[in-house]
Amino acid sequence: MTRHLLVLLPFIALITLATEPPPPAPFDTMMEVLTHKRCMNCHPSGDKPRQGEDSHLHNFNVQRGPANHGVVAVQCGSCHQSENNSYSGVPGAPHWALAPKTMAWEGLSRAEIARMMLDPEKNGGKSLEEIVTHMTEDELVLWAFEPGVDGEGQPREKPPVSEADFKAAVIAWAEAGAVIPDK
Template identity: 50%
Template sequence: MKALLAVCWTLAAALPAARAANDPAASRQAFGEAARVLQSPRCLNCHTVTDFPRQGDDRHPHAQMIKRGPAGMGHPSLMCLACHQAANSADGAVPGAPNWHLAPLSMGWEGLSAGQMCRKLLDRNQNGNRGVPELVAHMTTDPLVQWAWHPGGKRETPPLSQRDFHDAVRRWADAGAYCPK
């Protein structure tokens, strides 16, 4: 009898987790939370649809007339890494993180709704052939993405804490990676 009760308790405890694995409403709500960050200047300045990066909380075109370049890392005569080092400058004026670069044009999000952005994120033809686990890893561990919460200078941080963003991204994925309509 104890063994049967233990099995029943184990199955009952697993039910909420099983439901969470395919919960479109919970997934869409979690992506809506994450989208608040993805649509903030910290992400949009590099996920631009222009041939140049944007900068600042007002998202103005990058000073020095910087251009995207062939690999999204600036033109050969002025690469992003010429100024943007592995960490913010001591005075915070020049932001920095490892592998500083623009997102590919295919991952430009300017002007997209949360649902459009989500569908673009999931499109392997546009996202560098990343599956959901790789997208979660990118958004929760990539040092360039994590820089958003440590931008230096007088830049605003995203509207969610780093921990809340990570949690929302994981809940979105765990509940089925559904997109808002």
């Protein structure tokens, strides 16, 4: 049995090589992450965050509030601290908050999200370089790759791309001129 498999191995490898699609463009790799629920849940178009693997509206009528940090008695920080909490399953990262409404990605195409992200009018006056830094260094952004466990102790789904590949893709995309494909 084992010998048979060994004989077959080179063929399997060949087939794999032959059928592997070309690597995705850095833009697509980056967008795989940004459009994942770990990011989208807190980039809503409305005034309520979403949560969970099914991206339902955040329970308990949780609101954006005047400064994206919730309302006075129900601030994000009432429950979310600066790191994930494995007892309660409440996720956490530094400056946990909703993305500002100018960064409302919900319902947008990848190209629209990218254009919004690069627009200093909407991104808080950030240059491309600052955007790259934000996406590759900000702890809240990178929380997506360490999203902890949920209330039942089950690991949250991570984006389909690793943190390293994401960072590399962001940098490659920016270095290649931050081109936004027409699609």
